[in-house]
Each structure stands twice: as C-alpha cells, then as structure tokens.
Amino acid sequence: MTVAPMTGPKVAIAYFSGSGAITRTARLIAEAARGEGAAADLVDVTQMTPETWDIIHAADAIAFGTPTYMGGPAAGFKAFMDDTGDTIWLDRMWADKLAAGFTAGVNTGGDKLSTLQALSVFAMQHGMVWIGQEVIGAPVFRENEGLNLSGTFLGLAVNANTSGLTEGCEASARIFGQRIARAALRWQV
Template identity: 55%
Template sequence: MKPLVILYWGGSQTITLTARAIAGGAAAAGAEPYLVNAETLGEADWALLARAGAIVFGTPTYMGGIAGGYKAVLDETGHEIWTERGWQDKLAAGFTCGIQQAGDKLATLKSLAIFAAQHAMIWVGQEVIGAPVFPERAGLNASGTFLGLTVEQAEDGVLKPGCEASARLFGARLAAALARWSD
C-alpha cells in the first residue's frame, strides 16, 4: 500500500495533535502514515507527497478560511504538480479546527475539497454519525460535519476525548479507503 501522508500546519497545537491521532488510527488500521509539517516542508517531503496514495490536508480555520501560511504551501503546487497532474487519482481528505464550535470550519473544508478537485484527487469525507442520532456515540463527530473532520480547540495540550476518538476513526477510514483504492 502507498503511503498516507498527513500534510498539516504545525503552527497550531490542535492541528498537530489531530494529525497525530489520525496517524494513530490509520496505523492501527494497517496504513503507513507519515506526518509532514507544512511549516518545514523540504525536498524529501515533496518526494514523499509525490509517492503518496493519499494526502490528508490539515489546517486551522483562521478568519473563515485556510491559514495563510498553509495556503501558501498549497499554492506552491499550482505549477508543476497541477499542470502535470502529479496528484491525480490520489485520495484526499481534510481536517480543521477553530476556536468556536462552528467557527466557519466548513468554509475551510470546502476550500480544501476544491483544491483537491483541481488536482483531480478523490475526496474522502467523514463517515461517523454521532449523537443525538446515536446517543451512545456522544462526542463523536460532535459538529455533524461530513465533508471532513472538524475538532474543537485542544485544552492544556489535550484534545477533547470525542475529538481524539473521531480523529482516530477518521484515520482508520482513510486507511481502509486507501487499501480499497490501491487494489
């Protein structure tokens, strides 16, 4: 199976913690996840992204959209990678956080999905249905967002239990999609 790369904005503690939880869920489900901090992206990281079977985009939502530094990294793909269709048919997914529970996080996920579509990638969304539909799943996918994973801001360096569990489940879903798509 090709690598599952989590390209995240390391300037946000919550995004870093979420990236690690997604990687943990993906690894437990049999994938080979790699964490790549967009703030320190180097040649080896670009080569890894080229080999990836799936790329998971993670950025905080700042002022209703993708964090500026992360957007600059995405914009770097607009020449050779985009024109040569270097990421075509790779799986793509996204995750974000914001200070407030809603916080316009869906706008960020839409932007990431459009970015992936422009690269001819295949988008994978969230599949977990939480409470109140299933009361026993309180805390899972608490925002009810299915385009991607949204989490609430970490407190004291720890994700809320429901956010942590949702991220691990999202990682497992991505690993299963990658395994299926790789056949």
Template identity: 45%
Template sequence: MICIVYFSGTGHTRMLAQAVAEGAEEVQLIDVEAMGPEDWVALDAAEAIIFGAPTYMGSTAARFDMFLEEAASRWDTGLWADKVAAGFTVAVHPSGDKMNALVRLAVFAAQMGMIWVGQSEIGAPVKPEREGINRDGSWLGLMATDPVSEGDKATARLFGARVAGASARWAAGGCKVAHA
C-alpha cells in the same frame, strides 16, 4: 503510504494530525513549516494525502495556503491526480466557519484531480452511546473545536482509518488513470 500534511499555529491541528495518523497507521506526518525536498518526494509518491489546517478568519490559515500554492505546481502534470484526499480543521468556536476551510481543501483536491473522502461517523445525539464522536456534525471532512476533546481525537482516529481503507480499496481496484 499516506501523508498527512498540516500547519498548526497553536498545536491543536498537530494533535488532530497525530490522532488521524494513529487511525491510518502507516503514515508520514509533514509539518509545512519544516518541509524539505524529501517531504515533496513523499507527497508525490503517496497513495493518499490528508490535509490539515486550522480555520482562521473563515478559511484555512495563510501559512497552509502557501503550501497549497506551491503544491499546485503539480496540477498541469497531473502528478497528484487519482490520489485519495481528505481534510481536517480545528477552530476556537463550534461553528468558526470551519466548513469554509474544508471546502477550500476539497476544491483544491478536486482541481488537482484527487478523489475526496469525507467523514462518515455518526455520534450523539443520533447515537447517544457515541457521545463525543463527530460532535461538530461534519461530513465533508473532520472538524474539531478547541480545546480538542477526547471525542475529537477518537473521531480523528476513525477518520484516519476510513481514509486508509478508502485508499487501499482505490489502489486495489487498479483505479489509477494514466495522464498525459
């Protein structure tokens, strides 16, 4: 199972989370503002976790950072080690320092021993027939600009499918490592 854990201040990140979920198919959406004990159980059992947060003032939103700090309690036991991880963000401006938010998520995943999956879709202008796909030209993870376009949603669905495929390959390969 894949869990998509997100914070959405104005609804745009939730919209992306739903599109990523459509691409990944078998997922559990978890809003950090409504988390309960059962959500932590799901995250701990998930084969992959996709993190989503808006970019505020050059990094992930503080409310999402609170979730990351709580999740870090799994670090010393390696509970999330070898899970597939990925991330997405949205901001008002085309740059909006969204790369910093994705770096924040990727570094968190690395510190947890997770396996990061980036974004791979090539759109216009390189492939003019794919107008709107990966319009922000992001490779570390999924980026979108507010307002979230149909191209952003299409890219999010492709991203969800990519993470699901990577998770299935990782799990099928028996690549899980025992941690002390």
C-alpha cells in the same frame, strides 16, 4: 508467474499548526492509519524539502490539515496550497490519489466548513478523489456522544481550546485515520 507481495498503502498527512491542535489531530490520524496497516508520514508544510515533497508525491492518500483562521485555511497552509499551483498541478502529479481534509477551530461551528470546502476544492483542482466524514454523532446516535461534534460531513472538524481536544474529537480523529487508511487499501486494488 511471480506476484509481488501487497504492501500497505501510503498515507501522507500534510499539515500546518499554529498552537498544536492540528499537530495533535494529525498524529492521531497517523497512528490510527498505521493501525490499519498503512504507512503514515506527517509533513509540516512550513518545512518543505525535496524529501518531504517526495513523501507527498509517493502517497496513495493525502490528508490535508489546517486550523480555521478567520473562516478559512490558515496562511501557513495556504502558502503550501499555492506552491502546488505550478508543476504539481500542471503535470497532474496528484491526480487519482485519495484526499481528505481536517480542521480545528475554537468554536463548534466556527466556519470550519468553509475551510473544509477550500481543502476539497483544492483536492479537486488536483484531480484527486475526496474522502468525507462517515460518522453520525449524538443526538442521532446517543452512543456516539462527542463524535463528529459539529455534524460536519465534508471532513473532520475538531474543537480545540486551551486544554486541547475533547475526548470525542480525539476519538473522531482516530476513526477518520482508520477511514482514510481503509479507503486507501481499497483504492490500491
């Protein structure tokens, strides 16, 4: 009997970014996922084509990323969510894929949890399996200063201002990318 060689899991990162913070976060997640042996593709949801839809449909895990605008997903991302409400939803095309969510806001709290809740409900609508945040930051673990700054466990919530992401938020994004890839690797078995 010939056993097909195991290939790494496919991770698609479907994101919208207005001013670059989510693009940066998406890139960090992708790099970290690749470092764990996954194939990771970035998909800007405002530029969807048949090819980019296929990348998402073929993924084992999909990470959804949007800035928090007015306490929820940005309209650019919501349009993508709504575009999946017909065939993709009805035909259960994403059922049993892994899902994760990430968001950025200018404030540490910033109602970012509300965005992650919207993303997780979106994933549940599609019958997906949600991956949350694992890292406990400071002050519980002092050595984790800057990681998971807002103490958000539903997904990755980063703080962004005009000078970009903090070092801790960048590190959190990398850890989140590793977590998604490792989960996808386990999910493949």
